[in-house]
Amino acid sequence: MILAWQIIYIGGLSIALFLCIMIVSKRKKTMADRILCAWFLFACIHLAFIGWYASGLALKNPQFILWQLPFPFLHGPFLYLYILFLSAQQRYRWRYLIHFIPAVVVLMILTFVLPDVFVRTQSEIKILPQFEAFFQILVVAIILSGLTYVVLSLRLLHAHRRNIIGQLSNTDRITLNWIRYLILGMSAIWVVVIFSDSPQTLYTVVALFIFFIGYFGIRQVGVFSNLSAAHEIYAPSLLKQSWQDVDQAIPAEKLKYEKTRLNESVASLIHGKLNVLMKEQKCYQDPELTLGDLAKRLELHPVILSQVINSKEGKSFYDYVNSHRVEAFKELLLDPKSQQFTLLSLAFDCGFNSKTSFNRNFKKITHMSPSAYAKSRQITFKSLD
Known part of the structure; x- marks a missing residue:
């Protein structure tokens, strides 16, 4: 019997891939488009990991357990950089790659640590006691990273609002609401991460977030289409x-x-x-x-x-x-x-x-x-x- 969360799982993954294809098909892609596309690709992989855990298949393939831990360190930077380039507030180009250092560091640590982390019994797989503190610290770091980038993104939104008020005579149909929806959705996900231990709940919220931004993104001119604003906005x-x-x-x-x-x-x-x-x-x-x-x-x-x-x-x-x-x-x-x-x-x-x-x-x-x-x-x- 297919469960409700599994239906959402298939739908969320499919829509994420579909949105990636829409961005790739744009003729004139901006740096913000490329960042959003990369974000969706990594989100697809992360969704696959969460669905894999929620289905219980992780216990059958323990060699892949915990390899999803670098992904939560990516979503905050992707959100921040997407808003930064979308609102033309960037000053540098490649220097922003430093935001992905935590994810790379975690990946490197896991490469050396994971082979010795688990002990398997007849009924379950356990993390060895000497590694428990490390993974607890990692969970705290993930939460702090997410909350930090939500705050940084809100600051970008505030600055962007001030900029457009200085340049536009109507602000109802521009990127403000789109950015608000992204930040709101990410905030909701981090609330679930903090207060829920259920992979099914987390996956449902992430998939609904994909539905949410897909719907409003398609309505927002220029996000997933080749249409562009008729009036130029200055950085x-x-x-x-x-x-x-x-x-x-x-x-x-x-x-x-x-x-x-x-x-x-x-x-x-x-x-x-x-x-x-x-x-x-x-x-x-x-x-x-x-x-x-x-x-x-x-x-x-x-x-x-x-x-x-x-x-x-x-x-x-x-x-x-x-x-x-x-x-x-x-x-x-x-x-x-x-x-x-x-x-x-x-x-x-x-x-x-x-x-x-x-x-x-x-x-x-x-x-x-x-x-x-x-x-x-x-x-x-x-x-x-």
């Missing part, structure tokens, strides 16, 4: 450059640098041109508008535009664009022709791409909900949704 390191490090096309006589600040008059000139551009061309109506898009229209480097917005507006790029969308929405409310539409349809016309984003930003700027604002202006609509 955080680029936006941290000083003014004199920026190589841009503005003539030298028009753009004078100080150590880290533009000449005040030039910054004011750029700020004025930006506001005129936003008002006349209504750039904010593009739901996917980015800092790079506006920088290209103004023939500026994104570093310059970002710091002009920060210094002159006292806002991030995200808040600056959404404040224009809110003001445009207010203007539409005053037009009698707008009353035949819903508030949400008007919000979409102004560049918002979801009801959640619209309500959140409108309340943040006006301290009122859109419907309450409309009522305060004695404006009625067929629907206030």
